[in-house]
Amino acid sequence: MSHDSAFGLQSPAVVRPCPCSFELNDLSSVDLHIQPLLQQKADKPFCETKGHVQESRPPSYPSIDSVLETLQLEIGRHNETRLILQTSRKTNFQLEQLLFQERSFNHSLRVRVQEAEMKMIAAEGKLQANEHRNLHNVCIAVLRPIPKVLISL
Secondary structure: OOEEOOOOEEOOOOOOOOOOOOOHHHHHHHHHHHHHHHHHHHHOOEEEEOOEEEEOOOOOOOOHHHHHHHHHHHHHHHHHHHHHHHHHHHHHHHHHHHHHHHHHHHHHHHHHHHHHHHHHHHHHHHHHHHHHHHHHHHHHHHHOOOOHHHHHO
């Protein structure tokens, strides 16, 4: 092999044939086998998706795009479900707090009602005692003899 010093390339006149080269008959037989395969490839349509060129698949196999789309839909549903569950948990927590506040209020109200009933009973007892004492005072006053000073007037 000789080099052309101006371009650093090998001269084509000096290139030796490859020891594994085919004869003309071999090339035509290989061409006969490859040509139908190349024609089949050329007949298949190509699909361009997201900047990538893909050979279309037979309809029996799902395409990667449809699998990804289905996966994205499922992820979306999953995220919606998670969001609903989180909202539901927050709502349940708030309802539990309200229920606790209601129970506390009801308990406080019951205690106040009991205190009011106790005060009412005590007031009724005092009232009865005062009525009894006043009745007793009236009876004593009525049954007491009239003083002589009042009789002379």
